[in-house]
Amino acid sequence: xxxxxxxxxxxxxxxxxxxxxxxxxxxMAFDGCCPDCKLPGDDCPLVWGExxxxxxxxxxxxxxxxxxxxxxCPMCRQDWKFKE
Amino acid sequence: xLKQGQSQFEEKxxxxxxxxxxxxxxxxxxxxxxxxxxxxxxxxxLWDDKGPHKVYEALQYDILEFIKHAQTRVLQHHEDSALLxxxxxxxxxxxxxxxxxxxxxxxxxxxxxxxxxxxxxxxxQGEESIVRKLMLDSWNHSIFSNIKQRLQDSAMxxxxxxxxxEAFDSQLVIGVRESYVNLSSxxxxxxxxxxxxxxxxxxxxxxxxxxxxxxxxxxxxxxQNYMRYADTKLKEEETRAQRYLETSWxxxxxxxxxxxxxxxxxxxxxxxxxxxxxxxxxxxxTEKLRLMFNLMDRVPDGITPMLHDLExxxxxxxxxxxxAAADIITSDSEKYVEQLLELFNLFVYVLLQDSEKYVEQLLELFNxxxxxxxxxxxDDPRFLTARDxxxxxxxxxxxxxxxxxxxxxxxxxxxxxxESKCPELLANYCDMLLRKTPLSKKLTSExxxxxxxxxxxxxxxxxxxxxxxxxxxxxxxRRLILDTSADNxxxxxxxxxxxxxxxxxxxxxxxxxxFQDIKVSxxxxxxxxxxxxxxxxxxxxxxxIKILNAGAWARSSDRLSxxxxxxxxxxxxxxxxxxxxKHSGRKLQWHHLMSNGIITFNNDIGRFDVEVTTFxxxxxxxxxxxxxxxxxxxxxxxxxxxxxxxxxxxxxxLVAFPKIKRQVLSCSGExxxxxxxxxxxxxxxxxxxxxxxxxxxxxxxxxNLIGRLQLSTEKSKEEDNEGIMQLRILRVQASGKKKLxxx
Numbered sequence: 048x049x050x051x052x053x054x055x056x057x058x059x060x061x062x063x064x065x066x067x068x069x070x071x072x073x074x075m076a077f078d079g080c081c082p083d084c085k086l087p088g089d090d091c092p093l094v095w096g097e098x099x100x101x102x103x104x105x106x107x108x109x110x111x112x113x114x115x116x117x118x119x120c121p122m123c124r125q126d127w128k129f130k131e
Numbered sequence: 132x133l134k135q136g137q138s139q140f141e142e143k144x145x146x147x148x149x150x151x152x153x154x155x156x157x158x159x160x161x162x163x164x165x166x167x168x169x170x171x172x173x174x175x176x177l178w179d180d181k182g183p184h185k186v187y188e189a190l191q192y193d194i195l196e197f198i199k200h201a202q203t204r205v206l207q208h209h210e211d212s213a214l215l216x217x218x219x220x221x222x223x224x225x226x227x228x229x230x231x232x233x234x235x236x237x238x239x240x241x242x243x244x245x246x247x248x249x250x251x252x253x254x255x256q257g258e259e260s261i262v263r264k265l266m267l268d269s270w271n272h273s274i275f276s277n278i279k280q281r282l283q284d285s286a287m288x289x290x291x292x293x294x295x296x297e298a299f300d301s302q303l304v305i306g307v308r309e310s311y312v313n314l315s316s317x318x319x320x321x322x323x324x325x326x327x328x329x330x331x332x333x334x335x336x337x338x339x340x341x342x343x344x345x346x347x348x349x350x351x352x353x354x355q356n357y358m359r360y361a362d363t364k365l366k367e368e369e370t371r372a373q374r375y376l377e378t379s380w381x382x383x384x385x386x387x388x389x390x391x392x393x394x395x396x397x398x399x400x401x402x403x404x405x406x407x408x409x410x411x412x413x414x415x416x417t418e419k420l421r422l423m424f425n426l427m428d429r430v431p432d433g434i435t436p437m438l439h440d441l442e443x444x445x446x447x448x449x450x451x452x453x454x455a456a457a458d459i460i461t462s463d464s465e466k467y468v469e470q471l472l473e474l475f476n477l478f479v480y481v482l483l484q485d486s487e488k489y490v491e492q493l494l495e496l497f498n499x500x501x502x503x504x505x506x507x508x509x510d511d512p513r514f515l516t517a518r519d520x521x522x523x524x525x526x527x528x529x530x531x532x533x534x535x536x537x538x539x540x541x542x543x544x545x546x547x548x549x550e551s552k553c554p555e556l557l558a559n560y561c562d563m564l565l566r567k568t569p570l571s572k573k574l575t576s577e578x579x580x581x582x583x584x585x586x587x588x589x590x591x592x593x594x595x596x597x598x599x600x601x602x603x604x605x606x607x608x609r610r611l612i613l614d615t616s617a618d619n620x621x622x623x624x625x626x627x628x629x630x631x632x633x634x635x636x637x638x639x640x641x642x643x644x645x646f647q648d649i650k651v652s653x654x655x656x657x658x659x660x661x662x663x664x665x666x667x668x669x670x671x672x673x674x675x676i677k678i679l680n681a682g683a684w685a686r687s688s689d690r691l692s693x694x695x696x697x698x699x700x701x702x703x704x705x706x707x708x709x710x711x712x713k714h715s716g717r718k719l720q721w722h723h724l725m726s727n728g729i730i731t732f733n734n735d736i737g738r739f740d741v742e743v744t745t746f747x748x749x750x751x752x753x754x755x756x757x758x759x760x761x762x763x764x765x766x767x768x769x770x771x772x773x774x775x776x777x778x779x780x781x782x783x784x785l786v787a788f789p790k791i792k793r794q795v796l797s798c799s800g801e802x803x804x805x806x807x808x809x810x811x812x813x814x815x816x817x818x819x820x821x822x823x824x825x826x827x828x829x830x831x832x833x834x835n836l837i838g839r840l841q842l843s844t845e846k847s848k849e850e851d852n853e854g855i856m857q858l859r860i861l862r863v864q865a866s867g868k869k870k871l872x873x874x
Contacts, residue, residue: 049758050751052698053740054673055728057706058612059719060681078681086644088680089651093716101716131715 063093065101071122072106081105095130098123139178144189147171151190154232155197157224168235176242183242187265190236194266198273201225205274211285218274218282219306225270226309233262271314282307283329287336290375294340304375312377322382330384333376334391337368341395349400354407358422361396365426368392393429401430409440412503413448420507428511438517441508445500445521487570490560493553493589497522519592526553526592554595557586558602564617565625566610571617579618583625587632600638603629607642608684611649612677612725613837622646644683652677659709674702677726678710678719693723694772696752699745724777727837732795736821737830741795744837746773746781751795754816761799765810779805782814788836792823795836 063077070093073081080091081103094104100122102110111118111127118127150168153160175182201221208214233240240261275282286307289299311325341364349357369389376384397404404423411420427433500518508514563570564579564586571579593599610616623646630639656676663671695703707719726745731738743751753762753770762770768778783805785796799813822832 049733050748050755051731051733052673052748053729053731054675055699055702055745055748056612056675056677056726057699057702057745058677058679058722058725059706060679060684060722061710061714061717061719062681064716064718080682085640086680087682088648095716 065093066099067101070103070106071100072102072110075103077101077103096120097128097130098125099130139175139182143171143175144186148189148193151193151232152197154228155193157228165235169238172235173238176238183239186236186239187261190262191265191269194269195273198225198269202274205278211281212288214278215282215285215289215303215307218278219303221274222270222306222310223302225266226313229263229266229313232266233260236260236262267314275310275314279310279328282310283332286329287332290333290336290371291340293371301374308375308377312379322377325377326384330376330387333384334388337388338391338395341392345396345399349403354404355419357400358404358419358426361400361426362422364396365389365392365429397426397433398430401427401433405433405436405440408437409444412440412444412507415503417503417506420503421509424508424511434513438513441504441514442517442521445496445518446524448496487560487563490557490586490589493526494585496525497588523592523594526589527594553589554593554599555602557590557593558599558606561586561603561625562606562610565622566606566615567617576618576621579621580624583621583628587628590634591632596634597638600629600634604638604642604645607645608725611645613727641683644680648680648683649677652679655713658713659706662709663705670702670705674706676706681720690720690722691724691774691777692772693746693749694770695723695745696749696755698752699748732820734816734818734820736819736828737832739820739822739831740833742833742835742837744781746771746777747785747836749773750778750781750785758816761813761815763810764808764812764814767814768810779808782808784836784838786814788838791834793817793820795820 065077067077069076070081075081077093078087080087083105084091092104093101094107095101096107098120100120102121107121107127110121119125120127147168150160150164153164172186175186205214205217205221208217286304289304292299293301308325308329311329312322314324345357345361348360352360369385369392372385372388376382376388378385404426408420408423411423424434424437427437500522504510504514504518561583564574564582565571574582590596590599607622610622616622626639626642626646629642630636655678659674659676660671703721710717710719723745727743728745728748729740729742730748730751732741732751749771750767753767754760764778764782767782768775771778773781782796782798786794786798786802788794794817796814797817798808798815800807800809800811802808802812822829822834824832
């Protein structure tokens with residue numbers, strides 16, 4: 048007798064990998080979503096800056112739009128540039 | 132030029148008088164006589180200054196003369212009924228003439244009116260003509276006021292006789308009423324005299340009649356016949372009232388009479404009649420109930436006791452039926468509970484048949500009560516509400532089917548409230564309809580839809596909708612993960628239907644989210660396969676991935692550690708690499724509790740495809756290196772690294788899967804339940820394993836061993852329960868606050 052694998056359905060869930068637990072802007076957990084969204088996941092993604100700080104995309108965009116002159120990272124005050 | 136005096140009253144009257152007298156006596160008048168009268172009145176009134184007055188007086192004299200004769204004719208009769216007859220004959224004639232005689236005297240009216248009013252002023256509408264009034268007043272003074280009491284009495288006697296079934300000329304009564312209505316001298320309220328005499332007498336006569344008759348009838352014929360009697364009599368009296376009482380606009384005689392009849396016929400016996408109600412509902416005597424409803428609907432507060440009776444009946448009957456059916460249902464549920472305690476949930480078919488019977492029973496009840504309300508109470512909204520209220524009680528009753536929600540008691544020994552098992556059974560039934568099952572395969576798409584709608588109907592009455600949603604979600608998760616939905620379109624429709632019947636929105640949204648997620652995951656799966664198609668045939672064909680959103684699906688406690696067999700472990704990094712390339716900043720967490728697959732199982736008898744969970748797979752792969760060995764529970768624990776409870780449950784499903792003749796594994800010792808397995812229990816592969824169909828051993832075949840193995844753990848269920856309890860507490864607090872705010 049030998050058992051052979053014919054097919055397999057592997058189930059996994061995904062989570063964000065961030066240096067922090069919370070978004071520095073809205074203070075909500077990265078596992079959750081920004082205050083404007085209802086459900087976490089693909090619809091409320093995270094983004095990283097070159098300074099390696101990470102925020103909900105909705106939060107950082109809102110922040111950047113509110114800045115008149117220089118667009119700085121709200122955490123380290125360096126110029127904000129999206130990673131990649 | 133007209134000769135002076137030609138149109139003087141004295142000259143004209145002698146030629147007018149015969150026509151007037153003929154008219155009064157109702158004798159034929161020729162066309163020319165009729166015309167001449169008009170002309171004569173006209174000229175006298177215009178040419179003779181004093182003419183109008185003289186005409187009036189002459190007319191009055193003649194009318195009085197005529198009435199005097201009539202009076203003698205009428206009063207000849209001493210006996211009341213003969214008097215009435217004679218009176219009505221005279222009155223009938225006279226009353227008709229009241230319409231004709233005034234016509235030629237139109238000019239007189241104008242002339243007389245001109246004396247008192249300004250010429251231009253128009254006669255107010257509805258005011259009676261002077262001549263007509265003269266006629267009626269004279270009649271009233273000379274005849275009617277003298278004998279009205281006698282007339283009225285004999286009229287009432289006639290009505291009484293009619294009630295006893297004797298026929299007579301109804302004109303006699305009508306005539307008396309007309310006399311009353313028309314002979315009123317009270318200008319302000321013309322009906323006053325009629326109301327105070329005739330109407331009052333009529334109502335009293337009616338009341339006295341039924342006060343005597345009704346109890347006699349009730350005594351002799353019983354309540355049920357009495358109701359029919361009362362109903363008929365009410366209708367009869369209403370028709371009679373239409374005939375004999377004044378019905379002109381603004382006159383309330385008929386409604387007054389009806390009210391009086393209702394009082395004496397129904398209200399007086401309200402209690403006695405209502406006593407029968409419960410019995411009738413029990414016996415489903417819809418016709419009689421409808422009759423009772425019609426009667427009681429007229430009585431203030433008459434319906435209320437009936438509503439109570441209906442409610443009580445629905446609850447009692449509903450529970451009685453459920454208890455009777457519980458013989459079938461609970462005997463199985465007990466087994467189900469036992470199994471649950473043993474961490475296994477294997478009596479799948481028994482349980483499923485339960486929920487089907489249960490839901491059918493509930494629906495049958497609902498339909499029966501609805502039919503009763505429809506047939507007996509005409510779908511009256513008050514009765515529909517009573518039905519709903521009571522049905523809610525039945526559905527949420529905890530005496531027959533209890534569901535204890537176990538939560539970890541922290542510190543204080545808080546007792547868990549028993550809940551109706553209804554939501555759980557409903558959810559199980561939905562699962563049967565939506566999953567590929569013998570039931571869903573047997574039914575057409577329309578039938579499935581109808582049954583789902585039925586469930587939604589019952590669901591409306593369920594109090595703990597969140598419990599239903601919890602079970603429904605668990606079932607849906609299984610169906611989506613195992614790809615066992617019978618019909619994807621119906622699955623998604625169901626979510627919308629749940630929204631329509633007002634299930635909690637956050638739950639429904641989560642369900643919708645799961646469907647979205649599954650689609651995303653399917654796309655990802657095909658990308659994964661495409662990526663591996665060229666370099667690795669095997670992985671592209673046989674490995675599927677379901678990468679889901681943690682927020683919509685998973686709970687941290689659902690993750691269990693397991694040491695995967697090499698055969699599976701190898702694929703994990705490949706999937707992870709693939710995913711990292713697709714999405715940076717994301718990390719995968721494996722949920723082997725939910726993953727599953729198909730293995731090919733070879734032995735001396737044949738070759739079988741077996742659908743298993745990953746845990747079952749892990750256990751079975753343990754024998755690959757030493758196929759004939761016996762392996763102890765302890766060794767298996769070491770090899771698989773599965774938690775104790777999970778390993779027991781997994782092994783149990785391999786040694787005692789329900790409804791199969793030959794099991795995959797065998798074990799040593801007396802093992803009757805998962806808890807009987809000890810560290811020393813030995814397990815080995817059953818070399819005789821085969822599929823048996825109709826008593827014949829098959830050499831090839833496919834079997835599913837996943838069954839009811841839960842895709843969630845005991846711990847996560849407990850968390851769910853706590854969540855539900857908290858939700859409920861919040862809701863109670865919120866409603867409390869609302870009440871406070873209102874105050």
